[in-house]
Structure formats: C-alpha cells, structure tokens
Amino acid sequence: MDRIKPWLKLTRWRFFRLDDRLLLILIAVIVGNCSGLSAVALNTSIDAMVEWLQPLRHYWWAFLLPAAGAAASSIFLEKIVREGAGHGVPEVIYAVSRYGGLLRFRSSFTRLISSCLTIGSGGSAGPEAPVVISGAAIGSTIARKFGLNERQRVTLVGCGAAGAISAIFNAPIAGMVFAVEVILGEWTTLNIIPIAIAAVSGTEISRILMGNRIAFTHQVFNIDFIDIAASVGLGILAAAASILLTRLLRGMSSLCSRTGGPTWLRAALGGCVVGAMGLALPDVLGEGYHTTRLMIHGLYAPGVTLVFILLMAKILATSLTLGWGGSGGIFAPCLAIGSILGLTFQRALMALWPGANMASEGCFALLGMAGLISGMLQAPLTGIFLIVEITGGWEVILPLIIISVISTTVCHYFEPASFYLKELIDHGHLLRPGTDARVLTDLSVPELLEKDCIVVSPTMRLGEFVDIVKISHRNYFPVEDPETGEFLGMVYLDDVRPYLFNPAMYDAVVIEEIMDTDVETVHPDDDLPDVLRRMDEKRLFSMPVVSNNRFRGMISKATLLDRYRRELAVQTS
Amino acid sequence: MDKELFHIFRNTPLGRETLMQSVHFCRKVGAYPVIYIPRSTKFLMYFENDVVQVDLDESYLSDPPTARRHAEEIVAEAGLKPVFFEPKHFTASTLPDIPTHYDYMCCPRSISDLSHKIGLGYIGPRVRRIVKSAHFPVLITSPAYKPWNGITVLFGGSNNAVKALRLGIQLCRQSGCEMTLFTQVEKNDPDHYEEVIRENNLEAEVAKYVKRWDRFDSGTLETNLYEVPHDNLVIMGAYGHGVIRDLMFGSKMERIQATITNNLLIVGPNYTARL
Amino acid sequence: MQLTISEIAKCLGVPERTVRRWIRQGRLPVQRIGEEYSFSQAALERWARERNLSFFPPRVDRASQQTPELEDLQTVMRRGGVFYELAADDLRSALRAAADSIPGLETAEREDLYQRLLAREQLASTGIGKGVAIPHPRNPSGNTTKRSLITTCFLKNPVDFNAVDQQPVFVMFVLLSPSVKTHLHLLSRLTYCVRDDDFVAFLKTRPAPADFFERIARLEEQLVSAGY
Known part of the structure; x- marks a missing residue:
C-alpha cells in the first residue's frame, strides 16, 4: 500500500499538472x-410543487400556503441545516473578497431546498440567487478537493455562478457577464476562459435535460426613434421602481427584526399577507414567469389601472416575502416587476397620445425588465445581455442600452450600493481585486512588522542610551521591563535629540524619565485601514505593535509604501 | 508568553473544568488564553483550504450575564490576564468568522453535542475537521480538570509522529517537564524508530528530554496504553494515513482517546513544527 | 534551481509570511506537489520582471557579497608607507610631493590625485592644527584605489597650510579611501590620535617606521577600548 500510494500521487499530479x-x-x-444540474433540479421541483399545490389554490385557506412554505423554509434553514440568514449572493461575494472563495459544502443544497419551499408555495421570490450560491459552493468544494490555490478557487466559484445563471435562463453570455460583473469584479484572461467554458457546459446540460427552449420566445419588434425617446422615461421610472423595492425590502427586514419572536413565525406572517394578496391578484404569487410571458406576447388583458395596482402589489409581495424571512432571490421578481412596469408605461403613453406609432407593449415589457435588473443589481451589462438572450432578438439592443444605463445611473445616485453589495460595503467587506481595500487587507499588520528595533530598559542612563543611538538605524526605541518583558513606553529620538549632546545630563537622566508612556499602539489583529486612519488622525509616521503587553515590532508608513507597491504589482497582473 | 490558545467558553461546570485545563496548559507552556464567549451557536473557521462551520450546543449560550465574570475569575485565579475575543467579521449576521492564526486551540471532545452525552465516547466530526485543517495543535481536555506534570509522546515513526515529537520537545523546553516516549512496535523493523529520529536530527534533544521509552512488541494498543502515566499530557499525531485507511482499520486517534482520560494534544497533518 | 521559501523571500525583499500568502493565493509561479513546493528560479525571475519587481538571486559566492570589514588604522598606514624629508616650500609643492610618493599609482593618476587634493585644500584647509594636516580628495568615491591607504609624509621644512591654528605643517597623512564609510572611519581614528599631545610630540621626533607603527597600534588599542 505504501508503495502504491506515492505512485498514484505522482501520476495524479503529473497528469493534471501539465x-x-x-x-x-x-x-x-x-x-x-454540476451547477447546471442544480439549476435544472430547482426549476423542475418548483414546477412540480406549483403543479401539486394547484388544486388547493381554490380553497379559501389557500392564503396559508405561502405562510406554511415560508415557515418551513425558515425552520429548515435555522434548525436542520443551521445556515446563516440572508439570500446568499452577498455571502458568495464576501467569501470571494475575504477568504479566496471558501464556501461551505452545505450551501450547495440548503438554499435550493428552502427556496423551493418558499417559491413553490407561492412566495414572491426568485430561484436565481439560491442557484448562484449553490453553483458557487459546488465550485468551491470541487476546488478544495483538488487542492487548488485561492485564485483558481475564486475562478471556479465564478464558474459555478456562471453555470447556474446560464442554465436557469438558457443564456450563456448573461451567465458569464453576471459572474464577472457581480461575483468576481475582475475581468482577466485567466478567469474568463474557464468561466466561458462553465457557462457553455451549464447551458448545454439544461438544454439536454429540458430542451432548448427560450424562456420568452422571440418576437419581432419594430423600433422607431420615438421608442428610443420613450425609453429614457422608462429608464427613470425603472430606477424609481428599483429604489422603491430596495427601500421597501430594507424597511421590511428591519421591521421584521424589531418584531421579535421566532424567525419561522415571522416568515409565516409575511407569507400570510402575500397569500392574502394572492387571493385577489394571483399574479403576484411565485416567481412570476408565467405573467411575464403573457405580457411580452401582448396577451395580458387587464387594463392600465389594474396593471398599475399589480405593479405595486408585486413590489409589496416581494418585499414581504424576502424581508420577513422567506428564502429566495431578487432576480425573478425584478424581471416580473420590470415587465409590469414596461406594460404600464406603454399603456399610459398610448392613453395620452393615442395616435403615436409606438412599439408593442411586449417590447416595453422587455425594456422594463432590463431597467429593473440594471437598477437593482447595478449591473447594466448583465441586464442587457440577459434580455437579448432570453428573447433571442437583437432589434431591441439600442433602447435596451439606453434604459440600462439610465436606470443604473439614477439608482446609483440614490442608492450608491446595489442590493447585493449594500451590506458588504457597509461593513467594509467588499474587496474587489486591485483596489486599495484589497491590498490593505492582504497586507496584514504582521507582514509589515519591522523587528530591528533596539529595546531599552527603563533604568538605563541617558549616557548608555546615547551609545545605543549610535548603533541603531531607527528613531524609535521601545522600553520594556527587563524582568517581565512588559511594554512600558517608547522613546522617540525627536523628543530627546537636544539632550543627547549635553554630556552633563548623561548620568542625571534615566530612560524612565524621558520615555513616552501614553503611546498609541497597534494590535497585530487590527485591520490595516483602521491603523492607517489612526496614523493620519494623530499625524504619526509609525506606531509600535503591541499584543498581550509585549512589544512585537514597529509598523511604519515608509515600509508600507514599499510593500504596498509590490503588492499592487503582484495583484494587478 | 507569546503563544495564544483559543478557547471557546462554555458557561457550565463542564466548561469551567475545560477552561481550568486550558489555563493550566497555558501556564505550563507559557501561552495565554484568548477566550471567546459565543453569542450565537454557530461560527465559521476559515482555514487555508477548508471552511468549517461549528455548531455549538445550546449550553454554550447559557446564562450570558455571568459568562464573562466566570471566565475572568478562572483566568485571574491562575495569575493570567484574561483576553477576550470579539468577532470582527461576519459571513452572515448570525455567523461570525473566527480567525485561525492561533498557536493552540482547546476543544472538548465534542463541540456540537450536549455535554451530558460526552463520556469518553468519540471525537465529534467538527473537532476532527478542525484537527485536520488546522495549523495549530488542538488540545482535547479530559472531562474533569486534571493537572499534568509530564509529557508523553505517542511515537509511531510516521511523519505526523515526528511532528508530535518536535512539539513535545518544544513543550518540554518551555515547561521543564520530562518526556516519556510510547511506541507500539508494529510491523516495522525495531530499529526503525531510532532511525527516524536520527534522520530528523532529533537525537540530541531526545537524549536530553526523554526519560523513558516504553516500547511494546506484544499486546494490543489498548492494553499497553495502561502504561501511559496518568498525570501526563499526551501528544499524538493524527490523520497520518488518510480517510480510506481510517475507515478500514478504524482511526488510531479514536481508539486512543477512548482508552485514556489524559489531556490530549493532537497534531494534525497541516501543523508545521519548528524547533 | 531549487529555492526555499526563505530564499525567495530574501530575493524579493519581502517577509516569508508574504511569500507564503502569495503561494496560497496562487500569485507566485510555484508548483505544489502534495506538501512540498517546487520553485524554478528562471520562472520566478521572469515573473518578477513582468511585474516590475526586483529579484536578486542569492549569490553563490557568499564571501564576495559581504562588505569588507573596516580595517585598522595601522594596516592602512602600513599599506600607504612612511616617507621622510620631503622637500617642499609651499602647499602646492607639498601636495605634489605627497602625490608622487604614494605607492602603486600610474603617472596620470598622480596628476589627477594632485588636482583633487588641491581642490579640497582650496575649499577648506585640511591642516587640523598642531602642525598636522590630513589632505584627502574632495570626493572619496571618485578614488581609483580599491583599498584605502594612508601615506605618512614628514616634510623637510614646515609649510604653511593655512591651518586652523595657523601653525606650519610638518607632517601630512594623505588619506585615500574607496567609500565614504571607510573615509569617515579612518578620519575619525586619525583625528583621535592627533588629539593626543604626546603623540604629536612623538611625531616631531620623526620616528622610524617600526616605532611609528608600534605607537599607532598602541593608540588604536586605547581607542577601541574607549568604544570608538
């Protein structure tokens, strides 16, 4: 056995490590x-669950269904698999930022099950975020098994996300763009090739299993100049809707956390209200693709007022489902809200100028979808490519670009951070490659430690100290208790320089009298950005690093600059 | 006094024993405890190539108002200054990240099950994962506070056993204890063990610190373990062989920990011992 | 060529911790085989060059890399030699005579050295008092000498050097050194000796080389024990 193992190891590595x-x-x-498979699995099981619950929808107590689903998904997450809260995409970006894409294996299935319960029972949420975290966790787990390094692992996490989005929408380019734009934030030749491959294989697996169906079959739209002008207005409206949805979601979750009580009960409460809305307007339930499809085909009958009410109801239902603890993503609701918004806008315009030669309402529904995606995720490219791919038509590309850009810009003005990134940015966890925060996080305090300081004792006379100054390269001298080794203070050469040339003081003064005991110190675990901010506040150029009352070394801006430059050079290429 | 031992405090009598054990270890080897009083039952540990979610049992959260005071009392009694850890980063709001740069970590035999289930049963799966991924040795305490004044290294000649021996020498140097080597002679040539020591240039140190070398050619491991001095800290390497062999033959670590009640210091495959 | 992590850290001028992190993050071109890493120096050098980082491979010959030890005054003086009865009647001819006496120089170098000694004198006198002068070129690093030397020149007749105490100079120590560091080191030791009045009196007797070097050696011992 011992003899076989090295041989196995050797071939395994040699073969792959070519x-x-x-x-x-x-x-x-x-x-x-794998991530394509998980996307297909979730899609199929949601469909099956909706099918299965369909007969129950006619009963008066059907409003309890979403409540039961949300409660079950919350209990499942909390008690059975002990997952953290949240819908998952920020967790992926957090892991990519801080831990080289390390994700738990359990994340690869937990959110699939919980979101299936939520959406299948009628909660207004999307299956995309769960699929993304599942794909990402699969990528991370596989990378771990192969013992890959962080950079490769992060790429595979992106591959998982790309495969998942590609498979669920049958849209490989959107998957690639999503992984790069939202998850990784970095576009290099090293990562784009595996991600493209993963997007292709994810799409292919879903085509094999579910057929090459385009989510919203291709329509021919005639786009005129007037439509491009109108899309400016729609862009602004889409931004407004995104902001409304974002704020409502945030308001709901803070209201929910203030309510107290067990989380599953809160989720059930939210589900109840959604269910009640669903009794009156069945279109708000679920991920809403059916309604969206009808709208694009121009087959959605209800009038403009009803559509407007539906718009508001969908926004409210989404924020109730997700804000109160249901499990699922924001992607599909965005598409649904966007299409309703587009429809409303077009119908309102037609009512105002009945003779205008405008494109069909289906076209505006599409544009609205792009507007919402771009506004919520602040990822304009993902919005544009997704719409182009899921409709299979390139004619709408011009208004699409305009609406995406306007929506992103306006949203960015009111909500500087996108829905996915808000929390991460608030806690300083968004570390995109090549940024200042990234470099400073990688260069930790222990890496910058300068250890060539000469330690002096508090009972040393100034004369002896002068001898030490002669052989030292530094201007800072830590003072330690010679018996316990405790850090007592610092002697700054600048402070004592005038007295060094006065031999009369050599025997009269001991270090204890001239040392600075009220020193700003740094702990090795401190975050470098904080340390730098403190240095700037106090106008310090270097600070002693102390832990457990022991002097560990100095940290100075001069060393930092040198190392910062190297780090940046290494990271950005 | 530069080494840090990470301890998760359980505010129960069992947790008190465990913390006392940690503090005793710290005083012996010149480390200081960093204590974490959990606020939620889950936390994550990100290692170099693995992430471990640890789900604590509810007893870790019992009676939060007194937890800090209890911990402070135990640490101060031993003349150490208590250092508390506050998580800075959170993967999700209820999921704090625990750094993994510590020099030692203290674990009960099982971290996720209720304490009344823990006899000398088994080492919990989370603790195993921690041992497997960690750069630091893991201190697995005996069920009740049990001071030790000597070190026993279980030396089987493998790579990990050499790491354990190195750690043992290091700790002997710091604590002034004497070392006992324990070897269950397996199929190997009897001279094999000396040779391993020679290859690793540890002869001088072994001669200096090892007071006794118990070698057993016959008898089962379990019966021979009776000879391990009761007041010793036992250092051993784990996972030298891989999962498949563990499944087939049973893990030796499991057998040892089920037999002796001593404090165990377990060295995982990722630990790098420096002398 | 195989390198260890600590060697790579030295080559790149970063701590080992950083190198380990770069390996973990997959930034260094390193092959990881099981628990071991394998580095190729050529690949690392190319990697560093592409990123504008400096990479200085460890020297094979460690001895040549080390900076030479600072030499004793006595050794340096023996190398320069002692010359007596130099005929000169002013500063220029004294310097010219000194430049001509220094051993192991080409003719062209002597002329150049003379010009540079003169330039330094014109800047400020090197006559440090008590009849002693320490002529040296203006910029030590411009010297052609590989090793430092001090040539001791006793003048036949004292010459006016425009010294600080206006005393005419009877002995010159011409100091040539390859670097600022050795220059300062030797200058500081020499001035220490000259501060000793007994030594100056001893110099006035124009001692023979053997006695002279022995005296210098003794003074130097004192000086080392005083912590210079």
Whole structure:
C-alpha cells in the first residue's frame, strides 16, 4: 500500500499538472455541469410543487400556503441545516473578497431546498440567487478537493455562478457577464476562459435535460426613434421602481427584526399577507414567469389601472416575502416587476397620445425588465445581455442600452450600493481585486512588522542610551521591563535629540524619565485601514505593535509604501 | 508568553473544568488564553483550504450575564490576564468568522453535542475537521480538570509522529517537564524508530528530554496504553494515513482517546513544527 | 534551481509570511506537489520582471557579497608607507610631493590625485592644527584605489597650510579611501590620535617606521577600548 500510494500521487499530479490552465478548464466543465444540474433540479421541483399545490389554490385557506412554505423554509434553514440568514449572493461575494472563495459544502443544497419551499408555495421570490450560491459552493468544494490555490478557487466559484445563471435562463453570455460583473469584479484572461467554458457546459446540460427552449420566445419588434425617446422615461421610472423595492425590502427586514419572536413565525406572517394578496391578484404569487410571458406576447388583458395596482402589489409581495424571512432571490421578481412596469408605461403613453406609432407593449415589457435588473443589481451589462438572450432578438439592443444605463445611473445616485453589495460595503467587506481595500487587507499588520528595533530598559542612563543611538538605524526605541518583558513606553529620538549632546545630563537622566508612556499602539489583529486612519488622525509616521503587553515590532508608513507597491504589482497582473 | 490558545467558553461546570485545563496548559507552556464567549451557536473557521462551520450546543449560550465574570475569575485565579475575543467579521449576521492564526486551540471532545452525552465516547466530526485543517495543535481536555506534570509522546515513526515529537520537545523546553516516549512496535523493523529520529536530527534533544521509552512488541494498543502515566499530557499525531485507511482499520486517534482520560494534544497533518 | 521559501523571500525583499500568502493565493509561479513546493528560479525571475519587481538571486559566492570589514588604522598606514624629508616650500609643492610618493599609482593618476587634493585644500584647509594636516580628495568615491591607504609624509621644512591654528605643517597623512564609510572611519581614528599631545610630540621626533607603527597600534588599542 505504501508503495502504491506515492505512485498514484505522482501520476495524479503529473497528469493534471501539465498545465494549470488546462486543469482549470477541465474542472470548469465539471463545475458548470454540476451547477447546471442544480439549476435544472430547482426549476423542475418548483414546477412540480406549483403543479401539486394547484388544486388547493381554490380553497379559501389557500392564503396559508405561502405562510406554511415560508415557515418551513425558515425552520429548515435555522434548525436542520443551521445556515446563516440572508439570500446568499452577498455571502458568495464576501467569501470571494475575504477568504479566496471558501464556501461551505452545505450551501450547495440548503438554499435550493428552502427556496423551493418558499417559491413553490407561492412566495414572491426568485430561484436565481439560491442557484448562484449553490453553483458557487459546488465550485468551491470541487476546488478544495483538488487542492487548488485561492485564485483558481475564486475562478471556479465564478464558474459555478456562471453555470447556474446560464442554465436557469438558457443564456450563456448573461451567465458569464453576471459572474464577472457581480461575483468576481475582475475581468482577466485567466478567469474568463474557464468561466466561458462553465457557462457553455451549464447551458448545454439544461438544454439536454429540458430542451432548448427560450424562456420568452422571440418576437419581432419594430423600433422607431420615438421608442428610443420613450425609453429614457422608462429608464427613470425603472430606477424609481428599483429604489422603491430596495427601500421597501430594507424597511421590511428591519421591521421584521424589531418584531421579535421566532424567525419561522415571522416568515409565516409575511407569507400570510402575500397569500392574502394572492387571493385577489394571483399574479403576484411565485416567481412570476408565467405573467411575464403573457405580457411580452401582448396577451395580458387587464387594463392600465389594474396593471398599475399589480405593479405595486408585486413590489409589496416581494418585499414581504424576502424581508420577513422567506428564502429566495431578487432576480425573478425584478424581471416580473420590470415587465409590469414596461406594460404600464406603454399603456399610459398610448392613453395620452393615442395616435403615436409606438412599439408593442411586449417590447416595453422587455425594456422594463432590463431597467429593473440594471437598477437593482447595478449591473447594466448583465441586464442587457440577459434580455437579448432570453428573447433571442437583437432589434431591441439600442433602447435596451439606453434604459440600462439610465436606470443604473439614477439608482446609483440614490442608492450608491446595489442590493447585493449594500451590506458588504457597509461593513467594509467588499474587496474587489486591485483596489486599495484589497491590498490593505492582504497586507496584514504582521507582514509589515519591522523587528530591528533596539529595546531599552527603563533604568538605563541617558549616557548608555546615547551609545545605543549610535548603533541603531531607527528613531524609535521601545522600553520594556527587563524582568517581565512588559511594554512600558517608547522613546522617540525627536523628543530627546537636544539632550543627547549635553554630556552633563548623561548620568542625571534615566530612560524612565524621558520615555513616552501614553503611546498609541497597534494590535497585530487590527485591520490595516483602521491603523492607517489612526496614523493620519494623530499625524504619526509609525506606531509600535503591541499584543498581550509585549512589544512585537514597529509598523511604519515608509515600509508600507514599499510593500504596498509590490503588492499592487503582484495583484494587478 | 507569546503563544495564544483559543478557547471557546462554555458557561457550565463542564466548561469551567475545560477552561481550568486550558489555563493550566497555558501556564505550563507559557501561552495565554484568548477566550471567546459565543453569542450565537454557530461560527465559521476559515482555514487555508477548508471552511468549517461549528455548531455549538445550546449550553454554550447559557446564562450570558455571568459568562464573562466566570471566565475572568478562572483566568485571574491562575495569575493570567484574561483576553477576550470579539468577532470582527461576519459571513452572515448570525455567523461570525473566527480567525485561525492561533498557536493552540482547546476543544472538548465534542463541540456540537450536549455535554451530558460526552463520556469518553468519540471525537465529534467538527473537532476532527478542525484537527485536520488546522495549523495549530488542538488540545482535547479530559472531562474533569486534571493537572499534568509530564509529557508523553505517542511515537509511531510516521511523519505526523515526528511532528508530535518536535512539539513535545518544544513543550518540554518551555515547561521543564520530562518526556516519556510510547511506541507500539508494529510491523516495522525495531530499529526503525531510532532511525527516524536520527534522520530528523532529533537525537540530541531526545537524549536530553526523554526519560523513558516504553516500547511494546506484544499486546494490543489498548492494553499497553495502561502504561501511559496518568498525570501526563499526551501528544499524538493524527490523520497520518488518510480517510480510506481510517475507515478500514478504524482511526488510531479514536481508539486512543477512548482508552485514556489524559489531556490530549493532537497534531494534525497541516501543523508545521519548528524547533 | 531549487529555492526555499526563505530564499525567495530574501530575493524579493519581502517577509516569508508574504511569500507564503502569495503561494496560497496562487500569485507566485510555484508548483505544489502534495506538501512540498517546487520553485524554478528562471520562472520566478521572469515573473518578477513582468511585474516590475526586483529579484536578486542569492549569490553563490557568499564571501564576495559581504562588505569588507573596516580595517585598522595601522594596516592602512602600513599599506600607504612612511616617507621622510620631503622637500617642499609651499602647499602646492607639498601636495605634489605627497602625490608622487604614494605607492602603486600610474603617472596620470598622480596628476589627477594632485588636482583633487588641491581642490579640497582650496575649499577648506585640511591642516587640523598642531602642525598636522590630513589632505584627502574632495570626493572619496571618485578614488581609483580599491583599498584605502594612508601615506605618512614628514616634510623637510614646515609649510604653511593655512591651518586652523595657523601653525606650519610638518607632517601630512594623505588619506585615500574607496567609500565614504571607510573615509569617515579612518578620519575619525586619525583625528583621535592627533588629539593626543604626546603623540604629536612623538611625531616631531620623526620616528622610524617600526616605532611609528608600534605607537599607532598602541593608540588604536586605547581607542577601541574607549568604544570608538
């Protein structure tokens, strides 16, 4: 056995390690397939669950269904798999930012099950975020099994996300763009190739299993100049809707956390209200793709007032489902709200100028979807490519770009951070590659420690100290208790310089009298940005690092600059 | 006094024993305890190539108002200054991240099950994962406070056993204890063990600190373990062989910990011992 | 060539911790095989060059890398030699005579050295008093000498050097050194000796080389024990 093992090891590594890039592409195929499978599984099971519950919808107590679903998903997450709260995408970005894409294996299935319970029972949420975290966790787990390094692992996490989005929408380009724009924030030749491969294999697996169906079949739209002008207005409206949805979601979750009581009960409460709305307006329930499809085809009958009410109801239902503890993503509700918004806008315009030669309402529904996605995620490219791909038509590209750009810009003005990133930015956890925060987080305090300081004792006379100054390269001298080794203070050369040339003081003064005991110190675990801010506040150029009352070294801006430059050079190429 | 031991405080009598054990260890080897009083029952530990979610049992959260005071009392009694850890980063709002740069970590035999289930049963799956991924040795305490004045290293000649021996030498140096080596001679050539020590340039240190070398050619491991001095800290390497062999033959770590009640210091495959 | 992590850290001028992190993050071109890492120096050098980082491979010959020890005054003086009865009647001819006496120089170098010694004198006198002068070129690093030397020149007739105490100079120590560091080191030791009045009196007797070096050696011992 002992003899076989090294041989096995050798072949395993030799074979794969021929080229790291080749290895990564091979693994990307596996990751793309797995995340594609998980997307297909979720889609199928939601469909099955909706089908299964359909007969119950006619009873008066059907409003309890979403409540039961939300409660079950909350109990499942909390008690059975002990997952953290939240819908998952921020967790993926957090792991990518801070821990080289390390995700737990359990994340690869937990959110699939919980969101299936929520959405299948009628909660207004999307299956995309759960699929993304599941794909990302699959990528991370596979990377761990192969013992890959952080950069490769992060790429595979992106592959998982790309495969998932590609599979669920049958849209490979949107998957790629989503992974790069939202999850990784970095576009390099190293990561784009595996991600593209994963997107292709994710799409392919869903096509094999579910057929090459385009979510919203291709329509031919005639776009005139007037439509492009109108899309400016729609862009602004889409931004307003995004902001409304974001604020409502946030308001709901803070209201929910103030309410108290067990989380499953809160989720059930939210589900109840959604269910009640669903009795009056069945279109608010679920992820809403059916309604969206009808709207794009121009087959949605209700009039403009009713559509407007539906718009508001959908926004409210989404914030109730997600804000009160249901499990699911924001992507599908965004598409649904966007299409309703587009429809409302077009119908309102037609009512105002009955003779205008405008494109069909289906076209505006599409534009509205792009507007909402761009506004909520602040990812304009994802919005544009997704709409182009899921409709299979390129004619709408011009108004699409305009509406995405306007919506993103306006939203950015009111909500500087997108829905996914808000929390991360608030806690300083968004570390995109090549940024200042990224470099400073990687360069931790222990890496910058300068240890060549000469320690002096508090009972040393100034004369002896002068001898030490002669052989030292530094201007700072930590003072330690010679017996316990405790850090007592610092002697700054600048403070004592005038007295060093006065031999009369050599025997008269001991270090204890000239040392600075009220020193600003740094702990090795401190975050570098905080340390730098303190240095700037106090106008310090260097600070002693102290832990457990022991002097560990100095940290100075001069060393930081040198190392910062190297780090930046290493990270950005 | 530079090494840090990470301890998760359980505010129960069992937790008190465990903390006393940690503090005793710290005083012996010149470390200081960093104490974490959990606020939620879950936390994450991000290692280099693994992330472990630890789900604590409810007893870790019992009676929060007194927890800090209790911990402070125990640590101060031993003449150490209590250092408390506050999580800075959160993966999700109820899921704090615990750093993994510590020099030692103290674990009860099981971290996720209720304390009344823990006899000398088994080592919980989370603790196993921690041992497997950690850069630090894991201190697995005996069920009740049990001071030790000597070190026993279980030396089986493997790579991990050499790491355990190195750690043992290091701790002997710091604590002034004497070392006992325990070897269950397996199929190997009897001279194999000396050779391993020679190859690793540990002869001088072994000669200096090892007072006794118990070698057993016959008898089962379980019966021979009776010879391990009762007042010793036992250092051993774990996971030298891989999962498949563990499944087939049973893990040796499991067998040892089920037999002796001593405090165990377990060295995982990722620990790098420096002398 | 195989390198260890600590060697790579030295080459790149970063701590080992950073190198380990770069490996973990997959930034360094390193092959990881099981628990071991394998580095290729050529790949690392290319990697560093592409990123504008400096990479200084560890020297094979460690001895040549080390900075030479600072030499004793006595050794340096022996290398420069002692010359007696130099005929000169003013500063220029004294310097010219000194430049001509220094051993192991080409003719062209002597002329150049003379010009530089003169330039330094014109800046400020090197006559440090008590009849002693320490002529040296203006910029030590411009010297062609690989090793420092001090040539001791006793003049036949004292010459006016425009010294600080206006005393005519009877002995010159011409100091040539390859670097600022050795220059300062030797200058500081020499001035310490000259501060001793007994030594100056001893110099006035124009001692023979053997006695002279022995005296210097003794003074130097004192000086080391005083902590210079």
